[in-house]
Structure formats: C-alpha cells, structure tokens
Amino acid sequence: MTFDVVVIGAGVVGAAIARALSEYRLAIAIVDAADDVGTGTSKASTAILHTGFDATPGTLESRLLRRGYPLLRAYARSVGIPVEDTGALLVAWTEEQLASLPALARKAADNGVTDLQAIAVPELYALEPELGPGALGALRIPGESIICPYTTPLAFATEAVVNGATLRLATEVRAVERGGSVHQLATTRGELAARFVVNAAGLGADVVDAMFGHRRFTVRPRRGELIVYDKLARSLVRHVLLPVPTKTTKGVLVTPTVFGNVLLGPTAEDIDDRDDRATTEAGIRSLLDKGHHILPRLLDEEITATYAGLRAATEHSDYQIHCDAEQRYACVGSIRSTGLSASMGIAEHVVELLALAGLALERRADRVAIEMPYIGQLAARPHEDAERIARVPDYGRIVCHCERVSLGELRDALVAPIPARSLDGLRRRTRCLQGRCQGFYCLGRIATLLAGGTERTVDEILGGEAR
Amino acid sequence: MLDVLVVGAGPAGLAAATALRARERSVIVVDREVEPGGVPRHCDHWGFGWLDLRRVLSGPRYARRHVELARDAGVELRTETTVLGWRAGTALALTSPAGPSTLSARAILLATGCRERPRSARLVAGDRPAGVFTTGSLQQLVHLEHQRPGTRAVVIGAEHVSFSAIQTLRDAGARVVAIVTPHGAHQTYAPFRWWTTRGRLPLLVGHDIVGIYGDRRVSSVTLRSRTGTVSELACDTVVFTGDWIPDHELARLGGLELDRGTRGPAVDSALRTSRPGVFAAGNVLHGAEMADVAALEGRAAAAAIDRFLDDGHWPARRLAISVHPPLSWIVPNQLAIDDAPAPPRERFVFRVATFLRDVHVAVAQGGTVLSETRFARLVPNRWYHLSSAFLARVDPVGGDLAVRTVGE
Secondary structure (H helix, E strand, C coil), X not given: CEEEEEEECCCHHHHHHHHHHCCECCCEEEECCCCXXXXXXXXXXXCEECCCCCXXXXXXXXXXXXXXXXXXXXXXXXXXXXXXXXXXEEEECCHHHHHHHHHHHHHHHHCCCCCCEEECHHHHHHHCCCCCCCCCEEEEECCCEEECCCHHHHHHHHHHHHCCCEEECCCCEEEEECCCCCEEEEECCEEEEEEEEEECCHHHHHHHHHHCCCCCCCCCCEEEEEEEECHHHHHHCCCEEEECCCCCCCCCEEEECCCCCEEXXXXXXXXXXXXXXXXXXXXXXXXXXXXXXXXXXXXXXXEEEEEEEEECCCCCCCCEEEEECCCCEEEEECCCCCHHHHHHHHHHHHHHHHHHCCCCCCECCCCCCCCCCXXXXXXXXXXXXXXXXXXXXXXXXXEECCCCEEHHHHHHHHCCCCCCCCHHHHHHHHCCCCCCCCCCCCHHHHHHHHHHHHCCCHXXXXXXXXX | CCCEEEECCCHHHHHHHHHHHHCCCCEEEECCCCCCXXXXXXXXXXXXXXXXXXXXXXXXXXXXHHHHHHHHCCXXXXXXXXXXXXXXXXXXXXECCCCCEEEECCEEEEXXXXXXXXXXXHCCEECCCECEEXXXXXXXXXXXXXXXXXXXXXXXXXXXXXXXXXXXXXXXCCEEEEEECCXXXXXXXXXXXXXXXXXXXXXXXXEEEEEEECCCECCXXXXXXXXXXXXXXXXXXXXXXXXXXXCCHHHHHCCCCECCCCXXXXXXXXXXXXXXXXXXCHHHHCCCCCHHHHXXXXXXXXXXXXXXXXXXXXXXXXXXXXXXXXXXXXXXXXXXXXXXXXXXXXXXXXXXXXXXEEEEEEEEECCEEEEEEEEEEEXXXXXXXXXXXXXXXXXXXXXXXXXXEECC
C-alpha cells in the first residue's frame, strides 16, 4: 500500500506530528529505528514544560513554544499525562547574574510571558527553605511546569495508532528513492511507499535530509548527564530551580519530577558519537558539586539513577523546519531541549506546511479518544482506588514496591495499543524498576512477567535482545 | 483493639509476632510480598538458625520454619499488603488486593529490613546495559524464578553476602571472573569463603569499579586501583553486593528520627523509636545482620512491646550514643535515662569502616570512660559487640555518650 504520509522518527516531535495528521482522512505510517516510541532524545530530557520565556524573541522556536505550551497543557489534561504546576525560580548566585535578571524579564515579555516576578532574598528562602546559602535574588516564572516525558510521546503515538496510523518500530530507513508522485523508502524491514515524507529523525535528521539531497545542517549531539534522586528527596524542593542561562546552555538545574523524584542536571558536552549515552565520572562529579551548592541536603539522599541524554543540536540556534512542495517532503531538524514543550506547536506548523505543499486534509469525524495510564504522584494511582481494585484486584497487588506499581498496571502495559516489549519499555510506561532498590525486590518477577507477555525467554529479556 | 501491628514478615517481624502471641497479645503481620519469610526465602545456602532456633537450616527452610511457628502461634499473616503511610498515632494506611484500608493497633513494630545499594546509588559511570544485579535481584532471579543470570560475572564486594552471591552464581552456572573490593582483604570468614569458592578466589583487593560498558548487555567493566591505574575486564554480568541501607521509607514518612550512621530509625535499648508506640527491630535498624540476629532482636522487641502494652510508659528524654570514625555505627544508638533496660542479647552492635588491629573501643560520657573493650582485629562489614554492662555506670543527669577507638 502507499501511505499518504510517512513520518520518520517516533520521538516526541514525530509522534506529535503523526497525532496531528491522524485528525484527517490520511493513511499514515510512523517508522523508527528503535524498538519503542520516545527512546532517543525524548526519554532523557529534564521533563520541564517550558513557557519559552528565555527563547530568542522572533525565532521560530519562540513562536512554536508559545503555541505549543498551552496546546500541550490542555492535551495533557485531556488524556492523563502527568503535569504539575510548580513554577520556576531563576536563581542568581553572583552580582553579574543578578544584574542580568531585568534583561531576562524584558526578554520574557518579548516572548509574550509577562507574569514574571522579581523575588528578593528573604522571600526566596521562604519559597525554598532548603536552597543553599549565597543566593542574591531570583525571578519567578509561574508558568514553568513539569511534565511526564515518557507518557507524552506515547500518548501522541497511541492516539495516532488507535486512529489508524501504522507504527513500524525497529525499522531503520536506509535509503530513499525519490519519485514523481510516490517515494520509495528502503528500510531494514522492507519497502515503504509514501506520497509525503516528514523527517523527524532527531539525532539522524541530517542523514535523512541528505537522502532528499539537502545539506542544511549537521547534527552535533550535545550530551547531558543527569542524576535522579529518590522520592524521599521531593520535600526538599518546590520549584524548578533554574540557573541564569549562559551562551551554551541553560546550565545545571534542580527540579522535582512528576513522579516525585528530584532531578539534578544536565551537563552540556558536545560529542561526535551519536550513540554515546555513557555517563562519565567527571560529569557526575561536577553535577554533585553544583547540586551541593544549590540544594546542600540533596546530597544526603539516595540516587536512583544516573543517565545521559543526547540533544540533537546543530550549527543553527533556531529550529530548522522546511517543507519542499516539489519533493513533498518536510524536514523538522535542530529541535533541541525545547522539543517536548513545543511539540504540539511544531506539529500544527508542520501540518500547515504540508497542506500548503499540496497534502489534502479532510477532517475525520470518527475520532477515537484515548486515556493514558496515570503514573504521576499528584493524583491517585490505581493501588489507592477502591473501586478499581474491587473490579480488578490486581491493581491492589503491588509488584514494584519503591514505585508502587501494581500487577494490574504491568499487565495493562503489556497489552496496550503500543505494548511494552522490553524492560525499558515497561519502565517508561509504569515506573517499575525506577525506584531506590533498582530491582533488588522485583526484577525477577517483572522479567518473568515480561517474558510471559512477549513470548520470549527471561534470558532474551536480560540480554536486551528486544526486537 | 488490635494490640500489635508488625510491618514485615521476615525473621525479625515473625519472631516478634510469635513471641507476642506467646504473651497472649493479638498480632497482625503485614508483608508486601506474595510469600512471607523475608530475604532468607532466596538465600539458598546453609547457615541459618543456630542462634535463634538452635538448628542449622538453609535460608528457604529457615524462612518456612519461622512462618510455621508464627502460624502455629495464631499470628494473622497478611501478604500482598503494602503499607502506604501513616494515619494519626499508631494507625497505618494499607493497600492490598482487597482494596485500600486503615489498620490501627496499640503498638507498631517496624521490621522492614534492608536492601543493597544498587549501581545507581554507587555512582558508577558508563552505559546502562542489562546484566547488572544486586545480590537480592540475582538470588530472586535464580532461586525464585529459576533463571540463569549470565556466564562471566564480576562481583563487587567481598563481605559475607558477596560470597552468598558467588554461591548463587555458581549454582546458576556462571563463572566468577573477579571479586572486587576497595579494602586490602576479603571480609568474610575463611570457611565460608572456601566453601563458596572451593579455594579458587579471583580476588582483586584495593580496587574500585568506576565504569560499566555495553550496548544492550554488559560487555566490560573498568576498575581503578589504589594507585590510580585503570584496567578493563570483560564480563557479561555485574553483581553489586553489600553496602546495605535500611528500608527506612516508612520510618521517614512517619517522621521518625533516623540515626546518622545506620540510616535506620534511631532506637533506645528497648528498641523504641522517636514516635510513641512505634518500635523497630531487625535489619531496618542497621545493615544486614545475620537473619538469626534479626530474629533475636524481634524477640527482644516483643518483650519491650509487651511491657509497653501493660504500663503505657514512653520515655521523655534520651541520651544519644554517637560513634566516631573509623567506627561506622552502633545499635542501639539512644538511651532512655529513666528507663534503660539491657539491649537485645545484652549487647550493643557496631561496625567499622576499615581494618584495625589491637584496638580498644571506649564508651565515654563527657570525660568519664564507662567501658573499654580490646579487639585483636576489627574487619569492615562484620558485626562486633560491646557488652551492655556499662549501662549501670551511665550518669542519668550527664550528657550524651560517645564511642571511639583508642590506640592501634
């Protein structure tokens, strides 16, 4: 069959585009080289829903962030993506940083974010009693929120799939044979025919762009290492604590997560290897030093994970979104750390560009709505829900104790429209194995459960041979 | 009203519940696992039970024996029941396949045990491939789920539990290519070491693990020696052993004071925590002691709880017992000045952070030395005892107690 649109890349951006396209009568396919949705840049973000207050005014990034932020907030509410309205504090630690706060407030106003407040020292320590000594003042950005970085791309892709989109995972696009009306995509799992192609390949976006004959940018991954602290640390911090940004990065921040953990990071290091997600001794050490400065008591808490993410940085400081009507091809590249927040704005923009390029859009009336399993800490989880347990007792059978994941939720994840196929997939969907014990109590049982649900052996699952 | 609610059906919780039933107290034990018995359920080797049951059993049989004793005594065991948090005083919020509920009792015993610090908490850099275990996850995989973990294993740690992990790896057909410890020697008893390794001991002393690498499965680890030399070792499995931390979530959620050394709830010699009516026993008080010792602590807690149920007395003021390096911690770590019975087995338990020879351990209150005990050798990750005889010399109006090493 020939697809109307093939979206390459099932990260948060590609999935958002597929979801937006699934509102129309179109045959859509999403392909990704990885074995799950949202495994590249998307899974290792700082999980902040940005207002875009510090974007460069006038850029596409600024515009799409401003558009994407309210869209994603509303969408999250409607499908059950965990969001918490924490607000952020941009904390100045030096006189120079303090002096730059008024300019940042003006920049925010240029980006349409007008509710920033200057916070004096006594009020700052009243808002964040555990903040390290030496802060000189802050800007409060009430709209900055935290969001679940795993449920978001999964929700987008799930909505697309239940509304008819085809999801091809573990399918890498190797070459494109461009055609006058139909492109042929050669993949590791056979050919795909597409009238329109959307390149949302993230770290591989330049490679796909070259398949269409373009040399518009080169991805230079920026590695960010992060440390996750145990839930018992959550009471130490209330806001997203942002550093005053410098030219290369937003710097190291401390933020609560929607799961009730505390995140410290990221580092920012430009690297060459697009697969190198290894953490480093030096990176972790530098984060601990900075964390000690920002929130001293954080360092007494247990660390539940350290990991590194790769942001798809390029030589461009703005998003690179182009649509070529002749080629029936849209390129969505250079989406860096703001991609999660801007995803729905980007998707809306790309759909408009595709329409201008000749994609016929006819709205569907028969949409299927979705509801995602709630894995945040703000609302009640299934194990607290008497009615639900009365109907299905497995929601009262907790298997992962640290994250309180019930057998019912694990089973659901194995039969979801986009089911978990690996331990990592199960981790992202349910939070299992993500807690302080890292499987001391439950790894054996969960691996066995996953083996049963995927008709594979535990050996294969622990060998990481996910297909 | 229920007399006692015990959280945790391991050796400490079950032994306490059995002893409380013998004193005709009503007891419910809740445990979050499917099967009661605690960690010994998956420690499939000998050496359990001599101290408390006067017989030597395997871990699984020892666990079953404690469950039988509790059931025979009329203890109500509720498994697959998770404590979510606290209600006022001595009531807990629970959930289970029967739904969320609240359970009140006149006294609560926390016997939630301990766990090993996983890779993440030890800040080992590198990739995140599969094949990284703790002894706990390894033993559950092998002994409860009957799976094979891998073929070439590196074991991090050389204390008792490390050799238990080695035994499990051997049972599962994996080869141990290295046992890595930052210390200058292993820290277990020679016969246990010999039994588990059959004399072949690829021990790397003075080394730390600094990185784990591999795409989907572990392919190598990097190690650093005390002189700073970094080397690489091929393997497909890494087991982090020891480095215990009490499972103190419930204690912290209840606002219980923690001890800085053990990271478990601080307790006095009657195993009373800082929250009235709440006691603690077993490995939630300290890193992993032998199961037998945990069970004996459970029995001691039962006696203290029984007394509390009779007289309702809760101490108003306590002295702290602190340790100085190279001592790591001591338990009990508080003393009630108006009511300080002897601790379990009339002993204070402590550990050291480094190997020490010919050393005296002194307990002092202000300038007064209350006791001094000579040890020919102290080994990290092993338990040592101080007699509680010095309690008779504590000045009730004096200050806190300090324990330190003298001379070496």
